[in-house]
Amino acid sequence: MGAWVHRELGLTDDELDSIVRRLGRDPTYTELAMFSVMWSEHCSYKSSRKHLATLPSRGDHIIIGPGEGAGVVEVVPGVAVAWKVESHNHPSYVEPGNGAATGVGGIVRDILSMGARPIALLDSLRFGAPGDAHTNYLIDGVVGGISSYGNAIGVPTVGGEAVFDSCYAQNPLVNVACLGIVEGELQQGRAEGPGNVFVLIGSSTGRDGIGGASVLASAEFDAGSSEKRPAVQVGDPLAEKLLIEGCLELAGRGLLVGFQDLGAGGISCPVAEMTSKAGTGAIVDLDQVHRREPGMAPFEVMISESQERMLAVVDPADVDEVLAICERWELVGRVVGVVTPTGRVVVEGGGEVVADVPADALAEEAPIYDRASIRPGELEELSAAEPGDGPPEDLGAALLALLSSPTVASKRWIWEQYDHMIGLGTVIGPGADAAVIRLPGSEAAVALAVDGPGRYCVLDPYEGARLAVAEAARNVACTGARPVAVTNCLNFGNPEKPGVMWAFTETVRGLGDACEALGTPVTGGNVSFYNETEGRAVFPTPVIGMLGALESAADAVGMGLVGDGEALVLLGDTGGSDFGGSEYGKVMWGALGGRPPALDIDAEAALHRLLHEAARGHLLRSAHDCSAGGAGVALALAAFAGGRGFEVELPGDEPHRSLFAESPGRAVVSCSRDDLDALSDLAARHAVTAVRIGATGGAALDYGFVAVPLKVAEKAWSTGFATSISTTID
Amino acid sequence: MTARAAIVVFPGSNCEGDCARALGALGVATELVWHTDEGLPDCDLVVVPGGFAHGDYLRTGAIARFSPVMGAVRAHAAAGKLVIGICNGWQILCEAGLLPGALRRNSGLKFVCKWTDIRVANAATPFSTRAEEGQVLRVPVNHFEGNWYCDRDVLSRVHANRQIVFRYADNPNGALDDVAGLTNEAGNVLGMMPHPERASEALLGSEDGRLILGSMLDHVSALAPA
Numbered sequence: 001m002g003a004w005v006h007r008e009l010g011l012t013d014d015e016l017d018s019i020v021r022r023l024g025r026d027p028t029y030t031e032l033a034m035f036s037v038m039w040s041e042h043c044s045y046k047s048s049r050k051h052l053a054t055l056p057s058r059g060d061h062i063i064i065g066p067g068e069g070a071g072v073v074e075v076v077p078g079v080a081v082a083w084k085v086e087s088h089n090h091p092s093y094v095e096p097g098n099g100a101a102t103g104v105g106g107i108v109r110d111i112l113s114m115g116a117r118p119i120a121l122l123d124s125l126r127f128g129a130p131g132d133a134h135t136n137y138l139i140d141g142v143v144g145g146i147s148s149y150g151n152a153i154g155v156p157t158v159g160g161e162a163v164f165d166s167c168y169a170q171n172p173l174v175n176v177a178c179l180g181i182v183e184g185e186l187q188q189g190r191a192e193g194p195g196n197v198f199v200l201i202g203s204s205t206g207r208d209g210i211g212g213a214s215v216l217a218s219a220e221f222d223a224g225s226s227e228k229r230p231a232v233q234v235g236d237p238l239a240e241k242l243l244i245e246g247c248l249e250l251a252g253r254g255l256l257v258g259f260q261d262l263g264a265g266g267i268s269c270p271v272a273e274m275t276s277k278a279g280t281g282a283i284v285d286l287d288q289v290h291r292r293e294p295g296m297a298p299f300e301v302m303i304s305e306s307q308e309r310m311l312a313v314v315d316p317a318d319v320d321e322v323l324a325i326c327e328r329w330e331l332v333g334r335v336v337g338v339v340t341p342t343g344r345v346v347v348e349g350g351g352e353v354v355a356d357v358p359a360d361a362l363a364e365e366a367p368i369y370d371r372a373s374i375r376p377g378e379l380e381e382l383s384a385a386e387p388g389d390g391p392p393e394d395l396g397a398a399l400l401a402l403l404s405s406p407t408v409a410s411k412r413w414i415w416e417q418y419d420h421m422i423g424l425g426t427v428i429g430p431g432a433d434a435a436v437i438r439l440p441g442s443e444a445a446v447a448l449a450v451d452g453p454g455r456y457c458v459l460d461p462y463e464g465a466r467l468a469v470a471e472a473a474r475n476v477a478c479t480g481a482r483p484v485a486v487t488n489c490l491n492f493g494n495p496e497k498p499g500v501m502w503a504f505t506e507t508v509r510g511l512g513d514a515c516e517a518l519g520t521p522v523t524g525g526n527v528s529f530y531n532e533t534e535g536r537a538v539f540p541t542p543v544i545g546m547l548g549a550l551e552s553a554a555d556a557v558g559m560g561l562v563g564d565g566e567a568l569v570l571l572g573d574t575g576g577s578d579f580g581g582s583e584y585g586k587v588m589w590g591a592l593g594g595r596p597p598a599l600d601i602d603a604e605a606a607l608h609r610l611l612h613e614a615a616r617g618h619l620l621r622s623a624h625d626c627s628a629g630g631a632g633v634a635l636a637l638a639a640f641a642g643g644r645g646f647e648v649e650l651p652g653d654e655p656h657r658s659l660f661a662e663s664p665g666r667a668v669v670s671c672s673r674d675d676l677d678a679l680s681d682l683a684a685r686h687a688v689t690a691v692r693i694g695a696t697g698g699a700a701l702d703y704g705f706v707a708v709p710l711k712v713a714e715k716a717w718s719t720g721f722a723t724s725i726s727t728t729i730d
Numbered sequence: 731m732t733a734r735a736a737i738v739v740f741p742g743s744n745c746e747g748d749c750a751r752a753l754g755a756l757g758v759a760t761e762l763v764w765h766t767d768e769g770l771p772d773c774d775l776v777v778v779p780g781g782f783a784h785g786d787y788l789r790t791g792a793i794a795r796f797s798p799v800m801g802a803v804r805a806h807a808a809a810g811k812l813v814i815g816i817c818n819g820w821q822i823l824c825e826a827g828l829l830p831g832a833l834r835r836n837s838g839l840k841f842v843c844k845w846t847d848i849r850v851a852n853a854a855t856p857f858s859t860r861a862e863e864g865q866v867l868r869v870p871v872n873h874f875e876g877n878w879y880c881d882r883d884v885l886s887r888v889h890a891n892r893q894i895v896f897r898y899a900d901n902p903n904g905a906l907d908d909v910a911g912l913t914n915e916a917g918n919v920l921g922m923m924p925h926p927e928r929a930s931e932a933l934l935g936s937e938d939g940r941l942i943l944g945s946m947l948d949h950v951s952a953l954a955p956a
Contacts, residue, residue, distance in 0.1 A: 147841045151872075152782040154744030238742045238785030328764075330741050417841045419872050421928050424748050438933070553933060 005029070009036035015367060022361045030347060030354040033299035034362060037265035038272055041529050044366035047495040048527040051508045055515065055522040061484060062521050069113035069189060069261060071523020072182060073485045075549040076444040080186075082116040085124070085177035085450065085489045085545040087528035091232045092174040096141025100174050101149035101235035102209075105307050107178040108155060109261035112244055113310070115187035115251040116180030119423055120437050121150050123160035123176050124450040124489070124543040125414075128169025130406050130724040138172050139414075139725055145235075146176070147417040152237035153244065157418035158426055159435035160450055162721075164406040167454070170533035175489040175526075177450055177545045181440055184252050189260040191274035191282060191313045191339045196257050198282065198337040199319070200267065201326055202243045202309040206292035209233035209266075209305030239308035239331075246329030247310055255322050258313035266303045268362070270311040271337070271345055276363035281342035286349035288336045298349040313339060376499035382459055385593025388585025389577065391656045395706035398588055398656065400716045402629045403636060405587045409720030410640075427556050431641070433475040433625055434546070438553035445556060447481035447548035452491075453628075454539030455581035456596035461503040461540045463596045464581075465510030470604045470664050471627050472546035473518050477608035478623040478667055480557045480615025481548025486515050488525035488544050493537025495529045503540040511542060517601040518608070520546065550615075557615045559624040560641030564697030566621055567676045568648055570631060572607055572666030573689050576657040583628040584660035597662050603688070604665045610686040611667065619675045619682065626666040632659030634668050636701050640714050648694030649704035659703065670696055733758045733950045736773040738803065738819075740765040740783035740794050745816065745927065749779045752927035756943055765797035774950040775812040776803055778819030780872065780925060790818060790833065790875045791825035800826055812856055812946055813919040817873050820911075820921030829914055829921045830888060831880030836873070837904025843872040845935065847899035848910045848924055852892045855913055856949035857920045860941040866899060867938035869924035871910075876903040876923040878912075891915050896922060 006016040009032060019027050019035050027035065037043055045052065057065040063080055064072035070084035088103025104121060111118045123146055128135040150157045155178070191198070209232065250256055258278070260270035267284070275282050286301045296304075314322050319335060326333030340346075345362065347355035358365075392398035402408055415430035427445060428436035434449035451472040457464025473483040490507060493500040515522055525545075531538045550556055561568075579585050580594035614620050622642065626634040631650060639645050652658035671679050676692065683690035700707045735758050739746045750760040761771050765783075770776065783794035794800070800822075807813045807828055815823035823829045836842055845868055853863040861867065880888065885907065888894060896911035903923070911922030926939030 151841060151843075152742065152744075152785065154781065236785070238782065238787070241742055241744065241782075416844050419841075419843045421843065421870055421872065421925075421934075422744060422748065424751055424928065424931070424934060427933055 011036050030299040031357055033303050034268045037303045038362040039366050043265045046367045047369050047371050049368050051505055055512045057521050059521045066524040069110045079442050080182040082111045082114040082180040083487050083547050084110050085175055085487045086526040087489050088174045089528050092142050095232040096138050097145040098234050099232055100142040100145030102233045102307050103174050103176045104149045105235050105240050106263045107176045111178045111180035113261040116182045118155045118178050118180045120179040121155050121157045122450050125162040126168040126173035127164055128166050129164050143414050149235050149237045151419040153241045154422050156420050156422045158420050159430050162411050167538050171531045171538050173491050175543045187259040189274050190258045190278040191280050192278045194339050194341040196313050196339045197335050199312045199314050199333050200336045201333045203239045204290045204292040205304050205306045233305050233307050236308055242329045242331050243308050246331045249325055255318045256312050260311050262309040266305050268302050272359050272362035275359040281340040281344045282337050283346045284337035288334050290332050290334050298354040371495055371501045372498040373501040373505050374498035375502050382593055386591050387579040387594030388589030388591025389579035396708050401587050403717040404720030406721045408629050410718045413722040427553050432559050433478040436479050436556040443552050445550040445553035447476040447479040449475035449546045452541045452543035454541040458539040459581050459596050461506040462510040465507040465542050466514040466599050468542050468544045469514035472544040474625045476546045476548030477611040478625045480555050481550045482612045483520050483546055484549045485547045486520045486522045491528045491531050491541040493532045507542050518605055555615050557620045557623045561638050561644050561696045562621040566670045566696045567673050568694045569669050570691045570693045571688055575663040578661040578663040582662045599664050606686045606688050607665050610688050619671055619679050621670045623667055623669040630660040630662050645698040645700045645710040646696050647702040655705040731954050733947050734773040735760045735775045736763050736770045737777045738763050742783050742785050743779055743781035745780035748927045749777050752930040765799045768798045770802040776806050778815040778822050780817030791822035794822045795826040807919050810918050815921045823921050828919050830884050831878055833875045834877040834879050835875055836877050841874045842902050845870045848896040851894045851897050855895050857945050858895050860945040868936040869929040869939050871924050878905040878909045
């Protein structure tokens with residue numbers, strides 16, 4: 001073995017020393033490969049674990065918190081769901097179609113590993129500005145990948161968001177969230193009971209995705225990154241669909257002792273983690289692993305990230321039944337090893353022992369780093385810079401410019417490529433504040449939203465993270481749901497840079513504080529570091545996946561204005577100076593500076609409680625939150641969704657501040673005139689400002705100080721993104 | 731009487747559960763039939779549901795038509811009993827030669843999932859008697875290959891026999907003559923791209939699909955011995 005092999009595998013010299021100390025000898029090549037994936041940033045969370053441990057994760061309704069395949073939450077009494085978000089950023093940049101597709105496949109298997117049936121997907125996407133040929137290629141590929149995979153496995157893609165900023169041009173973010181319904185017993189990723197056997201189920205193992213975790217996900221990119229394409233996995237949605245059905249049948253029949261997915265790190269990961277958690281060991285016989293190509297070296301089999309595979313721990317007496325069920329679902333199932341009491345992972349291949357290492361050394365005892373963290377100096381300049389809050393020459397033109405900006409404009413081009421209806425649960429689908437999904441066999445529903453305002457986070461990661469949580473919770477609350485739990489995906493640059501690490505720790509602190517204040521524990525998530533290309537990092541982008549609970553799906557409130565002549569009410573207070581990181585500042589002035597909008601988290605929580613109660617009391621005809629583009633844009637989007645205009649007068653002296661300031665804690669709602677008093681009383685009881693601003697109806701977006709025909713505004717909004725994505729792709 | 735429906739399931743089918751639920755809500759007893767089965771259970775109607783049979787890695791439906799169960803589906807159709815193929819199910823029935831024409835890639839070359847308005851072109855079929863001719867139904871589509879096509883001779887026969895049951899009000903896929911659904915010459919086999927099972931509840935956006943599924947039940951009851 002060459003002296004520097006470990007470096008090529010992404011291990012540092014210190015890490016190699018540590019491995020040698022633990023083994024009392026030099027590692028074999030296979031062992032080194034196993035350590036390289038298990039100790040990679042992606043699998044071990046070595047830079048983030050210390051900080052993530054500070055997040056609030058407990059609650060009476062939290063059945064399983066962080067550390068398992070997915071968090072499990074009891075949304076209403078007796079109904080539990082599994083919920084998690086994960087990134088597939090780097091693979092999607094190198095090979096957008098398969099990168100995004102296998103991102104979907106990976107998170108679906110995380111949910112499946114809990115014994116839950118996946119019933120909803122959401123995507124949080126970040127790209128550079130559309131219109132650029134390479135960016136359009138990435139968008140087209142990523143959306144096509146999600147579409148081809150998600151649609152075929154029969155899990156609806158019910159919502160998400162797509163945000164565009166030049167900082168993501170060379171490093172797009174593809175975060176996928178999945179929700180599953182727990183139908184029977186929860187499964188655990190533990191290899192209990194020496195003598196039980198490991199059954200590898202699903203696709204054959206090939207050379208695709210060798211080193212995905214260590215090479216792709218745990219290093220920065222440079223100009224040669226396209227050469228890393230072989231490290232991207234290839235998706236087979238038919239195999240995944242059969243895997244879902246077959247594994248749920250195995251779980252339903254109580255045939256699984258332990259269960260875990262194969263993702264990053266290949267088979268090394270579940271073998272090491274399941275034995276480490278259970279205090280057991282394993283003997284794995286690589287000759288039994290079904291392969292898709294000959295001549296694979298043992299290390300390749302151990303770390304291959306071939307998709308659509310699960311590892312089950314099964315009582316030997318049940319093996320025949322397990323294999324028969326696999327066969328019926330046209331899945332290959334193979335006994336590949338046995339649980340031992342030794343605490344060691346022993347790997348055999350070709351009659352030789354190719355690895356023999358303590359399970360804990362691979363998993364539990366992976367390194368933890370307390371990396372240096374320093375507030376970057378540039379932040380002062382950013383804070384001092386102009387937020388871009390000057391008045392526009394023409395208010396109407398400013399409104400149209402905002403509506404047609406890619407971030408605000410309609411994403412129908414994206415979500416019409418996704419099956420968002422299968423499963424007969426989609427009460428509110430894509431394009432809304434949050435998706436509302438009725439749960440199978442129940443009157444209850446969940447509301448799901450993903451949000452990550454990177455432009456706020458770059459100005460102040462602590463405040464940005466709080467704002468991200470607030471907005472995600474507000475989105476869920478606007479449907480009438482009660483926010484109950486958070487999953488998250490933290491997308492950052494290189495953690496070995498103190499400035500990036502500082503932003504990360506500040507983000508985790510903000511995330512924790514906001515979740516504590518809103519009573520939404522963090523049930524798990526994912527950290528994606530090294531989102532840098534040629535030294536330029538993405539904005540700190542914490543994507544918050546908020547889970548909301550609705551006691552009855554029939555209580556769900558949509559965002560579109562429903563009838564004519566109904567009362568429009570602005571809930572919450574508008575702070576006229578809330579322009580830092582705003583869409584208005586970006587679109588009108590190309591600005592990014594100042595302070596992010598000021599968040600009063602208690603006022604935010606009060607708004608959410610009000611919306612939930614008003615929805616349960618059937619007082620609301622529509623509700624939509626104010627976020628990017630402020631109240632002006634929020635009203636316009638409610639009008640488009642309902643196909644009717646409005647006539648309002650917004651409070652405030654300076655029109656552009658009333659229209660476009662991005663103060664959090666606000667929503668525009670409509671109610672019948674008869675319910676106006678009841679709504680006002682309820683708002684007063686929750687100490688939320690409620691101002692009747694006007695009425696629904698008409699063919700114009702009439703804000704008092706400016707009016708735009710509905711048709712004109714809607715055209716700007718509906719074509720803003722679709723035109724720029726279509727211009728360079730035939 | 732309780733109508734009985736057999737829902738044929740291929741590896742990669744994914745709308746079988748939704749079809750069972752929508753039919754179940756109308757009082758139909760449903761049974762899922764795996765594609766390797768040689769026969770069908772005793773049933774009044776056969777549903778070939780949507781999805782991605784065999785992954786659609788080859789031309790859609792091209793592999794599914796060879797499945798053992800398809801022999802029984804052919805026999806069921808030949809006996810004059812009802813068969814409905816929805817979305818991928820239509821593609822399979824086309825490949826199996828039970829319905830005329832072929833389904834090509836959408837003219838927009840993108841997958842499309844959206845609500846569509848379809849107009850009833852013929853209300854005198856077993857699949858449309860609960861609707862009126864010209865009535866507009868709101869039913870969603872969800873496909874990549876829904877662009878129905880045939881040659882001129884086939885089209886004139888299709889017209890002469892009044893085989894077109896539904897037409898898109900706003901064609902989402904480029905289908906010839908705006909065809910959203912049509913029958914075989916005998917009129918007992920229907921293929922349609924829109925998903926009636928997804929339009930079976932007001933809470934989910936429309937109940938119009940019940941008119942289509944319900945018409946089939948009326949037909950079945952009318953045939954049943956008193």
